Amino acid sequence: MTIHDPSNYDLITLGLGNQNYQEFVDTYIANKYNVFDVPGFSWDPNIQLDYTYQQLEAERGIYTMASYITPGAPSPVKSNQSVVVNYGTIPHNSHSFSLDDQTLRLQAKINRETGMFTNSMRTAINELLFDNTDKLIGGNYNTLTYQRNQMVSAGALTLTDANDPAGLKNITFSANIPTANVNTLTLQKRWFTDTANTEGTSSDPLTDLQDMQLLMENKGVAAYHWEVDKLTLRRAFKHTKIQQAVAFALYPLMPTANATAVVANMMYDAKKAALEGILGCSILEIDSIVSVEKFNPATGKVEPTQIRSFEADTWALVPDGQLGTLISVEPFLLGGADPSNVAYFDGGRTLLRRYYDIRTNVQYVQSDNATLAVPSVAKRMFRLKVA
Numbered sequence: 001m002t003i004h005d006p007s008n009y010d011l012i013t014l015g016l017g018n019q020n021y022q023e024f025v026d027t028y029i030a031n032k033y034n035v036f037d038v039p040g041f042s043w044d045p046n047i048q049l050d051y052t053y054q055q056l057e058a059e060r061g062i063y064t065m066a067s068y069i070t071p072g073a074p075s076p077v078k079s080n081q082s083v084v085v086n087y088g089t090i091p092h093n094s095h096s097f098s099l100d101d102q103t104l105r106l107q108a109k110i111n112r113e114t115g116m117f118t119n120s121m122r123t124a125i126n127e128l129l130f131d132n133t134d135k136l137i138g139g140n141y142n143t144l145t146y147q148r149n150q151m152v153s154a155g156a157l158t159l160t161d162a163n164d165p166a167g168l169k170n171i172t173f174s175a176n177i178p179t180a181n182v183n184t185l186t187l188q189k190r191w192f193t194d195t196a197n198t199e200g201t202s203s204d205p206l207t208d209l210q211d212m213q214l215l216m217e218n219k220g221v222a223a224y225h226w227e228v229d230k231l232t233l234r235r236a237f238k239h240t241k242i243q244q245a246v247a248f249a250l251y252p253l254m255p256t257a258n259a260t261a262v263v264a265n266m267m268y269d270a271k272k273a274a275l276e277g278i279l280g281c282s283i284l285e286i287d288s289i290v291s292v293e294k295f296n297p298a299t300g301k302v303e304p305t306q307i308r309s310f311e312a313d314t315w316a317l318v319p320d321g322q323l324g325t326l327i328s329v330e331p332f333l334l335g336g337a338d339p340s341n342v343a344y345f346d347g348g349r350t351l352l353r354r355y356y357d358i359r360t361n362v363q364y365v366q367s368d369n370a371t372l373a374v375p376s377v378a379k380r381m382f383r384l385k386v387a
Contacts, residue, residue, distance in 0.1 A: 020340035021354060028130055029345065033137055036346075038148050039284075040323030041373050047330045047349060051090045055176055055374050088173060088372075090329050091159075093143060096366035097132040129365070133352060136367035140350060142290045144326060146309040147373040149288055151175040152227060152318060153311035155182065155383060157373075163307060165294040176378045183212065184385040191386040197238050205242050205386070209279055212317050212382050221380050223320040226279070229310040230287040232386075237263065237271055246274045286310040317382040324377065329370035 019027070036043075150157045157173040185191070185208065188200040209226070216224050228236075236242055240260065247259035250270075254262065263271060276283050288309040296303045331351035333342060343352040350369045357364065375381060 020343075021352070022343040024126075024129065025133065025343040025345060025352060029133055029137060032134065033141070036141075038141075038144050038326065038373070040152075040318070040321070041144075041148050041326050042322070043347065043349070044325040044327045047328050047347075048090070049330055051092070051329050051370060053088055053090055053327050053372070053374060055088065055378070056376055057379055088374075090327060090370050090372045091168070091171070091173065092329070092368070092370040093140070093167070094366065094368045095136060095139060096364050097135060099128055099132060099363045099365065129354075132365045136352065136365065137345060137350070140346075140367060140369055144371060144373060145288055146290050147173075147371075149286060149309040150311070151373050151375055152316045152323070152381065153229070153286075153314045153383070155381075161294075162305075163292060165292055165305075173372060175375045175381065177375075177381050177383065178379060181215070181379070181382045182385075183208070183383070185387070191236065191239055193387070197235065199239060203239070203241070205236065205239055206245055206278065208384060208386070209315065212315075212384055213279065213281065216317055216319075216380065216382060219380055221319050224317060225282040225284055225320055227284045227286055227310070227316040227318060228314070229308060229312055230285050231308070232310075232313055232315070233272070233283065233285050234268075236386075237275075242275065245278055246271055249274045249278055313385060313387040315384040315386060317384070319377055319380050322376065323381070324373060324375035326371050327374050331368050331370070 146163070147157050152175075155175045155177045159168050159171045161169060185200075185203075188202040189204075190200040191203045191205050191208075192198060193200050213224070237246075243263040244256060244259040246266075247254050247262050250266075251262070272283060272285070286309075289306050290309050291304045291306050293302050294305045295301075328346075328349040330348065331344075333351060333353070337353065337355075341354050344350065345352060346369070349371060350367060352365065352367055354363065354365045356362075
């Protein structure tokens with residue numbers, strides 16, 4: 001039997017040629033993800049060394065009036081300190097891919113028999129490495145989008161079997177939204193009381209929305225918007241009172257009996273624009289779906305499961321602009337790792353590494369990151385649960 005060391009099968013290194021993994025990531029992956037977009041959240045410029053964090057309530061940027069003083073008296077110094085409203089721990093997330101064993105074995109066989117590593121072989125290996133690295137980075141960004149939407153719509157990120165089947169469970173990271181800012185409609189005040197869209201007899205959607213906007217304005221916030229899941233918003237247009245309001249806004253002399261039929265045949269964008277005009281602010285429709293891998297006992301396979309990242313039947317009212325930051329922990333790399341097999345991404349917040357398991361003859365690409373979406377305007381975030 002011929003015994004080969006791992007380098008005989010390390011076609012990834014051969015595929016990279018004169019590049020190391022960091023150069024490969026900087027050249028190909030960075031070009032795809034050159035625009036980072038988690039609405040209202042940006043990277044905290046400070047990368048922490050530990051997993052604890054402070055949640056700060058940001059200043060509103062108000063121009064307060066000057067004080068009247070006696071000439072020569074000390075000038076009052078304005079306060080510019082943020083208030084600590086919560087402490088917590090940043091979660092660590094990790095996932096990896098094993099490189100396609102069939103592809104690697106085929107290329108290794110050709111390489112061993114011919115002693116040649118052709119350009120086509122190099123391309124095939126690089127495409128495999130790009131695909132797996134791309135999926136890891138894309139998965140990380142979906143993780144942050146899910147965090148963001150849960151903080152806004154549910155007021156917390158709670159790890160469950162549904163959203164973290166392979167990881168930790170029953171851990172909650174709270175947005176720390178005041179309970180006074182949350183209105184959960186009950187009984188007949190709910191917009192719909194069942195899945196058949198039966199309207200609550202006391203439901204009044206426009207009053208519910210406008211009353212919450214008044215609470216926002218009483219906090220001194222003039223620029224704000226609603227956020228709502230796409231399916232929840234489309235369901236709202238089935239409510240009779242919303243249909244009538246939209247119809248009358250566009251056609252004031254329309255008979256009430258015709259409102260439902262007219263709105264049903266109206267272009268969706270026109271209905272949405274009319275509702276925004278009635279409310280006096282924009283509505284951001286969230287259509288975000290993420291996937292997790294979960295074992296299906298019926299098929300005996302690990303299968304992708306899709307979940308919507310924004311809470312159903314929930315309307316979130318938030319200020320325009322910055323809502324918070326993405327707080328990260330610096331990833332540590334222990335000694336002994338080959339630097340050519342390591343790459344950093346997201347400004348040093350994400351650690352990518354590839355390694356070879358000699359026990360199983362499998363090569364892996366792994367991502368490690370510890371980041372949490374932390375709101376900085378929690379006292380000015382509102383939630384309305386309508387059904």
